[in-house]
Amino acid sequence: MANDSFNPFEMAQQQFDHVADVLELDESTRNLLREPLREYHFSIPVRMDDGTVQVFRGFRVQHNDARGPCKGGIRFHPQETADTVRALAMWMTWKCAVVDIPLGGGKGGVICDPHNLSLGEQERLCRGWVRQLARNVGPLADVPAPDVMTNAQHMLWMLDEYETIHGNKYPGFITGKPVGMGGSLGRTEATGFGVIYTVREALKELGIRPEDTSVSVQGFGNVSQYAIQLYEQLGGKVVAVSCWDQGDQTSYTYRKKDGVDLEELRGITDRFGGIDKTKAETCGYERLPGDAWIEQDVDILIPSALENQINAETVKKMSRRVKIVAEGANGPTTPEADRVLKERGIYVIPDFLANAGGVTCSYFEQVQCNMNYFWSKDEVLGKLDQKMTAAFIAVSDLARRKKLFMRDAAYVIAISRVASGCKDRGWV
Numbered sequence: 001m002a003n004d005s006f007n008p009f010e011m012a013q014q015q016f017d018h019v020a021d022v023l024e025l026d027e028s029t030r031n032l033l034r035e036p037l038r039e040y041h042f043s044i045p046v047r048m049d050d051g052t053v054q055v056f057r058g059f060r061v062q063h064n065d066a067r068g069p070c071k072g073g074i075r076f077h078p079q080e081t082a083d084t085v086r087a088l089a090m091w092m093t094w095k096c097a098v099v100d101i102p103l104g105g106g107k108g109g110v111i112c113d114p115h116n117l118s119l120g121e122q123e124r125l126c127r128g129w130v131r132q133l134a135r136n137v138g139p140l141a142d143v144p145a146p147d148v149m150t151n152a153q154h155m156l157w158m159l160d161e162y163e164t165i166h167g168n169k170y171p172g173f174i175t176g177k178p179v180g181m182g183g184s185l186g187r188t189e190a191t192g193f194g195v196i197y198t199v200r201e202a203l204k205e206l207g208i209r210p211e212d213t214s215v216s217v218q219g220f221g222n223v224s225q226y227a228i229q230l231y232e233q234l235g236g237k238v239v240a241v242s243c244w245d246q247g248d249q250t251s252y253t254y255r256k257k258d259g260v261d262l263e264e265l266r267g268i269t270d271r272f273g274g275i276d277k278t279k280a281e282t283c284g285y286e287r288l289p290g291d292a293w294i295e296q297d298v299d300i301l302i303p304s305a306l307e308n309q310i311n312a313e314t315v316k317k318m319s320r321r322v323k324i325v326a327e328g329a330n331g332p333t334t335p336e337a338d339r340v341l342k343e344r345g346i347y348v349i350p351d352f353l354a355n356a357g358g359v360t361c362s363y364f365e366q367v368q369c370n371m372n373y374f375w376s377k378d379e380v381l382g383k384l385d386q387k388m389t390a391a392f393i394a395v396s397d398l399a400r401r402k403k404l405f406m407r408d409a410a411y412v413i414a415i416s417r418v419a420s421g422c423k424d425r426g427w428v
């Protein structure tokens with residue numbers, strides 16, 4: 001998010017530069033990969049319910065498409081910036097490469113707060129976004145998906161607008177569609193479940209049983225809810241969850257020391273992942289400040305909200321007991337905090353590996369749409385588990401063999417694949 005001292009794109013470039021040095025990448029490859037290939041900035045006029053027209057700012061950044069069409073979500077957020085979208089687009093390139101799916105990286109966004117928009121206004125905003133870009137995106141060029149504060153309904157409106165403009169059916173234009181309308185079973189669960197597949201593998205490596213661990217989670221949106229669900233199924237305990245409170249314009253952490261009850265929390269949560277504070281207190285949750293999620297005496301932290309959450313300040317509050325940080329969000333850890341995690345020997349499962357389950361399932365959705373034959377949920381989740389586990393093992397093997405930090409090992413694999421794609425095409 002926009003923040004005086006924090007620029008996510010600079011952070012993404014710093015991470016890239018560091019690994020480009022390790023890989024001794026040549027100058028032209030560096031110049032190509034440290035910037036997006038293309039980007040679009042545009043205005044979206046939307047007729048509001050009261051008859052006035054409000055103009056929103058929209059973005060789409062296509063970072064790299066050497067390995068396949070650009071792929072990545074669209075975020076709706078009041079603090080969206082061009083640099084946030086650039087960073088997220090670059091991370092998508094590495095994400096698709098690390099799980100080895102034939103896609104590149106892109107990201108989109110709109111500066112808006114969907115809390116304050118009616119469904120009709122959201123529909124017109126989605127259609128307006130597509131009208132501005134209908135010739136620059138598409139199943140063979142750039143394929144959007146849901147992200148922060150966007151969902152399957154938004155994707156369907158976007159698909160409908162795209163198909164209306166182009167006069168045919170193009171189910172591969174967008175992923176994260178509703179099931180029965182070209183969506184894949186398991187897509188909603190995929191990102192959160194994927195995070196836990198990687199946590200499960202990390203625990204195996206460390207010789208720890210999930211039953212003996214506890215977790216604190218930041219965020220209570222789609223990623224975090226399904227991460228909690230699967231983690232509890234594995235026998236682990238989630239003791240704290242933090243989320244944004246729209247009314248108070250701040251975040252809170254809700255804690256229950258003997259473990260949160262996911263269904264109970266879901267029952268008192270709005271569609272943006274905001275937990276009702278009065279009801280939470282009635283259900284016996286302690287309400288703590290927003291940052292308290294990071295201070296909990298737990299074995300595993302799962303930041304699943306936004307970027308810049310584990311930073312030079314907050315990292316100081318982290319309990320000595322933490323052994324694993326699994327990044328459900330994109331870019332939650334700043335380079336300064338990363339150095340501290342490295343020094344402390346914390347096992348970091350980096351964002352573009354940990355949360356790659358969403359885009360991997362999006363890829364399965366495209367495959368199913370192309371065949372016009374849809375798999376069972378077990379088949380989707382089984383394939384997802386295989387893909388995520390294989391990617392995790394490749395990264396952790398490299399980290400062990402070359403004594404690299406997990407983030408650097410994941411980057412080495414991803415950047416090498418994209419760099420050779422560019423080279424093989426004769427671009428550099």
Ligand code: GLU
Pocket residue numbers: 071072073074095143144145146147148175330355356358359360362
């Ligand atoms: N928005 C998700 C991500 O950041 C999914 C992207 C996709 O499915 O294309 O990975």
